[in-house]
Amino acid sequence: MTRHSPPIAVAFCCIFLGSLVHAQPGADQAWLRYQSLKTPAAGALPHAIAVFGRGEVLRAAAKELADALGHPAPSGGPGAALPDHDAFVLGRWQDLQPRFRELGRAPGISGDGFWLKTVRRAGSRPLGGSKASWRGGPRKYWLVIGADEPGVLYGTFALLARIAEGLDVSTLDDRETPSAPIRWVNQWDNLDGSIERGYAGRSIFFDNGSVANDLTRVKEYARLLASIGINGCAINNVNADPRLLQPEYLPQLARVAAAFRAWGVRLAISVDLSSPMSAGGLKTFDPLDPQVKAWWQNTVDVMYRLIPDFGGFVMKADSEGRSGPSKYGRTAADAANVIARALRPHHGVMLYRAFVYNHHLDWRDPKADRAKAAFDYFHPLDGKFLDNVVVQVKHGPIDFQVREPVSPLLGAMAHTNQAIEVQVTQEYTGQQRQLVYLVPMWKEVLDFDVHVDGVTPVKRVVSGQVWKRPLGGYAAVVNVGLDRFWLGHPLAMANLYGYGRLAWNPDLSADEIAKEWTRLTFGNDPQVLDTVSRMLLPSWRIYENYTGPLGLQTLTDITGPHYGPGIESSENNGWGQWHRADRKGVGMDRTVATGTGFIGQYSPEVGRKYESVKECPDDLVLFLHHVPYTFVLHSGKTVIQYLYDSHYAGAEQAATLVEEWKRLQGVIDDARYAEVLRRQEYQAGHAIVWRDAVVNWFHRESGIPDAQGRVGFHPNRMEAEGMQLSGYTPADVTPWETASGGKAIACAGPSPCSASFEWDRPSGTYDLVVEYFDLNNGVSSFDLFVEDRRIDSWAADDHLPSDKMNGHTSTRRTIAGVRLRRGEVLKIVGHPQGGEPAPLDYVEIVPRP
Numbered sequence: 001m002t003r004h005s006p007p008i009a010v011a012f013c014c015i016f017l018g019s020l021v022h023a024q025p026g027a028d029q030a031w032l033r034y035q036s037l038k039t040p041a042a043g044a045l046p047h048a049i050a051v052f053g054r055g056e057v058l059r060a061a062a063k064e065l066a067d068a069l070g071h072p073a074p075s076g077g078p079g080a081a082l083p084d085h086d087a088f089v090l091g092r093w094q095d096l097q098p099r100f101r102e103l104g105r106a107p108g109i110s111g112d113g114f115w116l117k118t119v120r121r122a123g124s125r126p127l128g129g130s131k132a133s134w135r136g137g138p139r140k141y142w143l144v145i146g147a148d149e150p151g152v153l154y155g156t157f158a159l160l161a162r163i164a165e166g167l168d169v170s171t172l173d174d175r176e177t178p179s180a181p182i183r184w185v186n187q188w189d190n191l192d193g194s195i196e197r198g199y200a201g202r203s204i205f206f207d208n209g210s211v212a213n214d215l216t217r218v219k220e221y222a223r224l225l226a227s228i229g230i231n232g233c234a235i236n237n238v239n240a241d242p243r244l245l246q247p248e249y250l251p252q253l254a255r256v257a258a259a260f261r262a263w264g265v266r267l268a269i270s271v272d273l274s275s276p277m278s279a280g281g282l283k284t285f286d287p288l289d290p291q292v293k294a295w296w297q298n299t300v301d302v303m304y305r306l307i308p309d310f311g312g313f314v315m316k317a318d319s320e321g322r323s324g325p326s327k328y329g330r331t332a333a334d335a336a337n338v339i340a341r342a343l344r345p346h347h348g349v350m351l352y353r354a355f356v357y358n359h360h361l362d363w364r365d366p367k368a369d370r371a372k373a374a375f376d377y378f379h380p381l382d383g384k385f386l387d388n389v390v391v392q393v394k395h396g397p398i399d400f401q402v403r404e405p406v407s408p409l410l411g412a413m414a415h416t417n418q419a420i421e422v423q424v425t426q427e428y429t430g431q432q433r434q435l436v437y438l439v440p441m442w443k444e445v446l447d448f449d450v451h452v453d454g455v456t457p458v459k460r461v462v463s464g465q466v467w468k469r470p471l472g473g474y475a476a477v478v479n480v481g482l483d484r485f486w487l488g489h490p491l492a493m494a495n496l497y498g499y500g501r502l503a504w505n506p507d508l509s510a511d512e513i514a515k516e517w518t519r520l521t522f523g524n525d526p527q528v529l530d531t532v533s534r535m536l537l538p539s540w541r542i543y544e545n546y547t548g549p550l551g552l553q554t555l556t557d558i559t560g561p562h563y564g565p566g567i568e569s570s571e572n573n574g575w576g577q578w579h580r581a582d583r584k585g586v587g588m589d590r591t592v593a594t595g596t597g598f599i600g601q602y603s604p605e606v607g608r609k610y611e612s613v614k615e616c617p618d619d620l621v622l623f624l625h626h627v628p629y630t631f632v633l634h635s636g637k638t639v640i641q642y643l644y645d646s647h648y649a650g651a652e653q654a655a656t657l658v659e660e661w662k663r664l665q666g667v668i669d670d671a672r673y674a675e676v677l678r679r680q681e682y683q684a685g686h687a688i689v690w691r692d693a694v695v696n697w698f699h700r701e702s703g704i705p706d707a708q709g710r711v712g713f714h715p716n717r718m719e720a721e722g723m724q725l726s727g728y729t730p731a732d733v734t735p736w737e738t739a740s741g742g743k744a745i746a747c748a749g750p751s752p753c754s755a756s757f758e759w760d761r762p763s764g765t766y767d768l769v770v771e772y773f774d775l776n777n778g779v780s781s782f783d784l785f786v787e788d789r790r791i792d793s794w795a796a797d798d799h800l801p802s803d804k805m806n807g808h809t810s811t812r813r814t815i816a817g818v819r820l821r822r823g824e825v826l827k828i829v830g831h832p833q834g835g836e837p838a839p840l841d842y843v844e845i846v847p848r849p
């Protein structure tokens with residue numbers, strides 16, 4: 001007879017709907033708010049939950065279901081009976097199948113998959129049920145069957161999502177198996193509590209050199225991750241601190257693993273290859289040295305004694321100054337394998353990052369090309385990695401730019417497990433101050449056919465299907481922080497949600513994901529659904545329009561914080577993010593015929609299309625070709641005119657996002673409404689900073705006028721340096737394109753300074769725009785007067801990533817509907833504070849439409 005796990009079970013009598021679950025101070029419930037469970041449809045569901053099996057993950061699943069539906073938590077208790085009335089029944093296939101023989105012999109799910117199935121029973125005694133369970137009435141069971149324990153949890157979340165979305169769950173027969181076994185997130189948290197490229201507060205994991213005392217947020221995070229099928233989380237920066245592997249640190253890591261465990265999320269950590277020296281005190285870290293091998297084996301064994309379900313390691317080596325196997329003339333395979341061999345007996349995996357390149361490239365060499373590095377380095381190693389090594393490849397060949405082609409390495413390793421790496425944290429895409437829904441970008445990458453064996457989209461390469469690999473999957477750099485909304489911008493959570501959904505099922509569309517997320521986050525109001533989708537779906541294109549279109553890469557300050565415009569920062573340095581714009585033309589020639597040869601790394605089908613400038617898609621043309629500004633695109637526009645037009649269009653589109661959002665006032669919760677509105681208004685202003693910087697720069701460089709006469713023409717703008725100044729002095733801004741006219745004014749203080757001018761145009765009602773710089777080394781304040789009427793005051797108190805006047809700090813303040821009479825004097829008084837000299841760029845006075 002099959003041994004059944006006893007159920008922890010039971011029946012509850014009433015549904016209490018309406019309380020938010022797991023409400024904890026400080027943490028937003030994101031898409032797990034279960035707002036819509038307050039509908040009558042949910043009331044028709046059973047009141048009992050029976051769980052077969054004892055595992056921690058199963059208990060979490062049952063509790064989630066009970067909490068969401070408003071039941072008291074399922075109480076434990078022995079007994080092997082199915083409830084004699086309608087009930088949810090949760091368990092693994094092996095535990096439920098004997099009780100539900102009518103399901104047949106094979107569940108049709110595998111991995112972490114689940115089967116949601118409704119089963120009706122007439123009133124007979126169930127097979128395997130105790131006599132006490134035989135009551136005789138007809139009943140119906142909502143089965144949540146997992147291929148394994150996490151599968152039960154994922155099935156439970158899927159069932160709750162269906163209920164919350166208002167879908168009919170009265171009859172179910174849905175089977176889902178995740179696309180790939182590796183569905184991980186990476187956090188780039190440092191032990192001091194800061195986060196590399198994190199834009200949402202300090203670490204939830206670390207504080208002051210140790211694992212945080214309070215792991216409440218860590219548990220909440222694990223729950224969010226589980227709800228979208230994520231099964232692993234590497235919690236520390238890939239620029240790894242070796243202290244994490246010291247024996248005294250391991251018990252702290254075990255606490256994190258314990259906080260993850262109920263949610264089926266395995267702990268992983270990033271490690272540095274030099275750890276045997278830096279953490280272990282050896283004289284070498286040569287991966288082929290026997291002592292080094294023994295050190296890894298011992299360290300890993302100790303780790304698994306404390307954390308039996310430890311997931312594995314992520315490694316960044318020989319990259320951006322990190323130590324690596326090259327020091328000893330060894331390869332990435334040597335480095336990965338020495339650790340993988342230690343992990344293998346414990347079923348741990350080694351994620352080795354392919355982000356290996358030389359950041360001291362010679363920019364004068366027309367053949368040098370950072371984009372080629374990953375393929376050049378890893379392709380020859382194909383087949384040399386152990387089976388529990390997964391090479392983690394950034395989705396593009398450079399570095400999370402606003403648009404890049406698919407990394408050619410993703411189609412080039414038939415004998416190696418691969419995972420694709422994407423960024424939820426918006427390092428190069430507006431740092432969660434700007435709305436960029438990245439799912440459409442990831443979809444393009446995942447659906448891209450690399451043409452290696454018939455139709456072979458990237459999603460089938462990384463799932464392991466194309467080459468029948470045992471492992472493969474997904475990694476996303478997320479960088480949530482202690483921010484209430486996890487990622488800063490509340491709408492940025494659509495990216496985390498979307499990442500998990502795509503890793504689970506890459507066939508979902510960006511639109512479907514946007515709608516699911518919106519329903520779960522805000523409820524099922526059609527107006528909200530419509531508005532939020534209309535904001536999310538075009539937002540990537542909008543951002544691209546006003547930053548770096550046509551494959552130029554983002555055009556941000558690449559040696560600084562990667563945020564505002566900094567067009568020349570990519571050039572003339574070893575980092576290799578060149579776009580090679582000069583007086584005559586623009587773009588990197590990566591052709592085989594005359595360029596760096598990068599295109600030769602693709603399969604012949606892809607290569608042919610990219611090699612020909614005529615066939616190359618407009619969106620990538622400047623990534624792959626160097627062309628004159630007058631080159632005519634498929635759209636019929638010249639490159640230069642496209643650059644101008646897209647920037648003007650992008651800035652206008654960014655402004656419409658504000659108007660869209662305003663329609664939701666009073667329709668959604670106030671906290672989220674206000675948080676998003678603030679950011680969208682800021683974004684609309686910053687899009688103009690971007691627009692002006694890029695069009696002015698290309699205008700000056702190319703000398704070609706804008707056919708529509710917009711570039712450099714600002715009839716409503718008063719430059720601050722042209723005003724009547726008292727105390728203020730003109731200052732050059734670097735780079736020049738990030739200030740109107742290349743100049744601003746600054747007040748040395750300590751007394752306030754003022755800038756004034758007379759209004760010499762018709763009397764009327766105007767919108768006033770003040771462009772100022774908000775540095776992070778002080779909080780200046782400003783007063784705006786018309787004659788002696790003070791019409792506005794504000795503080796420059798944002799935390800933008802620079803202490804200089806530039807494209808990161810340029811900020812816009814709009815004062816709508818101001819009455820002005822001809823001859824009146826407008827005056828701005830700036831009060832400097834700290835290192836911030838109350839800097840001003842210009843005032844724009846726009847007639848009201």
Ligand code: GCW
Pocket residue numbers: 188196197237238239316355399400427
């Ligand atoms: O994009 C770059 C980031 C670095 C990061 C690196 C990487 C963790 O600017 O901050 O380092 O990529 O992916 O390793």
